[in-house]
Amino acid sequence: MTERSALSTDLPSGSATGVSYQDVSDKYFEQRQLQRHAGFFTLLVLGVGAVIAGQYSGWNLGLSQGFGGMLAATLIIAVMYVFLCSSIGEMAAALPHTGGAYSFARTTMGPWGGFTTGLAENIEFVLAPAGNMFFMGAYLGAIFGTPADAQPLWWIAGYAVMLLLSMRGLGMSMRVVVIVTIAAVAVLAFFCLAAIPHVDFARLALNLGADSAGKPVELPAGHGPWLPFGATGIMLALPFAVYMFLAIEQLPLTAEEAHNPTKHMPMALMFGILILAVLALSIVFFSASIPNGAFALSTSGEPLLDGFRSLFGHTASKILAGVAVLGLAASFLAGSFAAGRNIYSLSRAGYLPTALSVTHPVKKTPNRALCAGSLLALGVLMAFWFTFGRRDNALMGGVLVSMIVFAGMISYIFQSLSYIRLRSLHAGLKRPFKSPFGIFGAVVTILIAGATLLFQFVDPVYKWAALGAAVWYLLGLSYFGLYRRHHLVLSPEEAFAVSGGRRGMPD
Template sequence: MSERSSVQYAKVDGSYFEKRGLRRYAGVWSLWALGVGAVISGHFAGWNLGLANGWGSMLLATIIISVMYLGLTFSLAEMSPALPHTGGAYSFARTAMGPWGGFLTGLAENVEYVLTPAVIVFFIGSYMGSIFGTPPAWQPLWWIGFYIVFIGLNIIGVELSFKITLAVTLLALACLVAFWISALPKIDFARWAMNVGAGGAVLPEGRGPFLPLGFAGVLASLPFAVWLFLAIEQLPLAAEESVDPRRDMPRGIIAGIFTLILSAFMILWLNPSVAGIGSHALSTSAEPLLDGFKAIYGDGIAKVLALVAVLGLVASFHTIIFAKGRQIYSLSRAGYFPSALSVTHGSRKTPHIAMIVGSVVALVVMFVLWFTLGVDKGSAVIGGTLLNMAVFGAMFSYVMQALSFMRLRSKLPHMERPYRSPLGVAGAALTLLIALVTIYFQLSDPVYRVGVLWVALWFAIGISYFAVMGRHRLILSPEEEFAIGLAEKGRAGAHT
């Protein structure tokens, strides 16, 4: 079946796109903040669970995942200015692999961007409950409150949204830098960071083996190392709100990944090395950075430090809500999702319906788990299974984006590329390989497999909808027109 015969396009008039307008504002530093802010909460918590396999295992896993994200971000730096549309990953896959490839990629990213803020707001609620002494049963009220506030800020306008993104990202980074400076005089790396022994046992005197669980420990640490970089790939979703995406998108995403790599290795080195904590204790901590601050400054200012730790979570929560709105908006505007979801605010020009509906879906999932499983088990599933589902959605989208890059290089070698990745096809191939290895580990681990199976169910529902209805109602959005135009040029070139 050809690309043209597999889908049908509905006719729309000019008013359709007038109701779905966006406003350009972002420059290179706004884009940098969007990418870094989306990720930064992973430097405050989450990554540390990989320390259960030993510090050396986590180091090697972080190096491997850094390579994967370098390959991914350089590929995105090439594709995003060449295809400067809000669709991001869906747009790249649509142009490279047709409507079905675009839809599957968009579906995977949708899992990531709907569920990641849910996991983050769960941790925010836990912090706020601890700070203000509210009972665990009140957690859903914190979730609702933070969603209302940050959806509201994102709806008010793209200018305010990017200003808040820049502010909270800089504050979160300032917190991390303050920790690094505070930690340096207090570290004993060999004694504390290396206190995980064979089989994961604690070594009171430290100086344990580099890989206490062997290379299997490195593989087991890969999903946790992902949290140090997860969601920087959202940056191309801001293409139609960037003043000059051809120039600024590559600069923003490359500056972002190198900022995150520096921060990731600093926190991996210093946090487990602080005297009195150690890798073994941090491997089960829900607040590793807070634990580090407490070890340095004592428990007397614990609540102030907890508020500091919340900043990183807020930065990521705010920026991923932005990304969720644009991701749902782009698929809806093109008809892959119901088109009503892509209507933008009349005066603010922000995709308010997409943000609200995506957030309501996330809250419904959280409420169902919370009220059917109870506080303790519900917390474990929200903080664990939903997190695993988000990671799997991201990994699948990385596979599709790497394939898109390689296919675009092969299929459309003469497409205008304002920026070319210095890593080329080799960088994309490494991204593909490492993402597949990470997915394999998720599938082989029973704990992760539960989340993967739920994502598979979501895929089954989405594919069924698209096969029966969605593919007959597509709309010639900028992404679709661009992809069809390039395909026609390619066919014309092949016949000359």
């Protein structure tokens, strides 16, 4: 890396911000190219697909706070995501780099802000597909009757299939995710329609109360309180409501692979979050309102499968659940690809080892980044499984959700701050899309995300998961502060930020 890249010519070194840039040749970027494949419909389905697994499993743990607590939390979080997606849509159209959240924060808050945001998103996107794979393993084990101890074999097989698929190229990968996501949405719609004749809301959705010790207890006759734990229950349910929407913000990571990101990215984000909000509210209502009710569902590892069992019996439900696994597979695949692109963008800019961003010479897929993210996710799953997961599946699922939500909330706060600063620092920047909610929407997002983050540390069961994610986050920041900040590269995101927008805009 001796010949200075044309991209870095005449740009400042960055030493004033406490970072140093290494010289790279033009070949550096030739080895790190992506191809454009995605139009509006593909982006829309990718956004929905990234999230859809959260409506199959994980969210139901929030019902331990009562149906009313979970419903209110879902409404609050839906509002937050509408505001968040509006802000992200404006930034993604104005800054169509594959760095996504890192790119937004790097432009407005410098390299430290960029890495602080990118690292939070990295933790979220590594753990989110891991969580999806964990829940998918529970579904597959229930369908095929495999021993509980065999769950890790499902995880290994799932990651192997994903990596093999990525080697076929991005176009093939996106087509598979699109097909699987459409099937997954159809399964949810079918479940809601099939549940209508069996709804007994007052007896089943309200069959959870609080005992004298403040613990959830089943009310066999139903007709319990909407909020057995009051406003505190709503706040404690927020992280699980987040899981029904979390990861749609990954869409900007595909900006350099989209045909027209400035036009299609905001549209895909906004339409996607509206579709997810309708699905989320429907799933919460119908799942809790049919046998066996909210209390049983609050500890289920495969809530949709349990719902199908109550509607169709064990034999038919296995067939339907086999189709239902597609929802988890869609989010697993989309999430894994997002993790790879996050690692790719941070590596291309030197925040992570640069070898991770080399793409396939023909397919132009970031296979090294995908492998790195997959190995890290599998390592976390195995560590959790052999320490406490095989003794308590529900606890492991809740821990994964809590860690994912912790990282997501950090990312949302910084992205909203980036939006506010972009409005003031780059007022003249061309904005093909403008958020209808403006700075007000960004401030509300910060308040809701901050409250969600705070109450994670109040939850007596899952606060340790949030603390674990916080330690991971601090270790990553230390790595950057002690070493990587002296080895950055003027990637397109960096060049754009350093030059004040004169350089680095993708073609």
